Amino acid sequence: xxxxxLKAAVQCYGTLNDPSDTDEKWTVELAxxxxxxxxxxKHGGPPKVGEQWRVNFSRVHWxxxxxxxxxxxxxxxxxxxxxxxxxxxxxxxxAIAMHQPETWGYVEFRDRVGADPVAMPASALAEWQLxxxxxxxxxxxxxxxxxxxxxxxxxxxxxxxQCYATSHTFEAFLKVESATIFIREDGKITILHTK
Numbered sequence: 001x002x003x004x005x006l007k008a009a010v011q012c013y014g015t016l017n018d019p020s021d022t023d024e025k026w027t028v029e030l031a032x033x034x035x036x037x038x039x040x041x042k043h044g045g046p047p048k049v050g051e052q053w054r055v056n057f058s059r060v061h062w063x064x065x066x067x068x069x070x071x072x073x074x075x076x077x078x079x080x081x082x083x084x085x086x087x088x089x090x091x092x093x094x095a096i097a098m099h100q101p102e103t104w105g106y107v108e109f110r111d112r113v114g115a116d117p118v119a120m121p122a123s124a125l126a127e128w129q130l131x132x133x134x135x136x137x138x139x140x141x142x143x144x145x146x147x148x149x150x151x152x153x154x155x156x157x158x159x160x161x162q163c164y165a166t167s168h169t170f171e172a173f174l175k176v177e178s179a180t181i182f183i184r185e186d187g188k189i190t191i192l193h194t195k
Contacts, residue, residue, distance in 0.1 A: 005033040019066030047109040052121060056104035057090040102131045102187075123191060126176040129158050130183040133172050137165075137185065147185060 008030050014023025034046040041047060063074040063083045073082040087098060091105030108118040136154040137147050147170040151157045163172040173182040182190040 003032060003036050005036065007031040017071060019071055020069065049109060049111045052106045052108045052118075054101050054104040055091075055107045056093070056098065056101075058098045059088040060085045061088055102127070102189075122177050123179060123181055126158075126174045126181050127183075127189060129161065130172055130174060130181060130189070133157055133161060133163065134183050134185075134187060137170055141185075 008028070010029075011027045012023070013025045013027075015021055038044055040053065042051075047053065062085050064071045065074050066072075075081065076083050087093075087096065089098070091103070093100060093103045095103070097103075106118060106120065106124070133151070133154065140154065141147055146167040147165040148154065149163050149165040149170070151161060151163055158174060161172055161174045163170060165171075169185045171182060171184050173180055175181075178194050180192045180194070182192070184190075
């Protein structure tokens with residue numbers, strides 16, 4: 001993905017790649033032109049005041065050790081390979097899977113700093129409950145090659161969730177306020193608003 005007009009700044013408060021001293025910190029700043037983010041927006045142009053987007057940021061990190069004046073990735077003696085990377089994320093994922101937008105945090109666009117705390121959308125909890133059902137269905141399918149409409153077989157779920165399933169597909173939905181939220185076996189979420 002190309003980001004024409006991206007501005008980036010990195011600042012090290014200490015020395016780079018020198019294990020002989022103690023550094024204070026490092027910072028990264030990125031500025032994205034709104035034009036390149038239009039594909040993620042529900043409309044053309046910059047976000048509107050109060051609009052919320054799902055966002056996350058990640059930094060991949062490796063276990064390292066200092067040896068002979070340099071840093072090296074640590075080898076796991078059980079496997080003879082480097083320990084796997086881990087991620088520092090802005091919003092907890094619940095899994096080592098950065099590419100799960102359903103577990104990203106919310107950013108609300110404001111026209112001033114210091115405004116009231118961000119209010120989660122009413123549908124956020126309902127969507128999260130449907131995602132938990134989605135994960136449970138896929139765990140079941142991986143083991144038995146089938147989905148189920150019997151939510152009791154999958155664990156405890158909001159009694160308002162309804163689910164219809166065949167061996168190869170399912171759709172579940174939950175009514176919340178003036179909307180019905182659906183999730184399918186492929187993870188597609190659809191929200192139908194009612195008057």
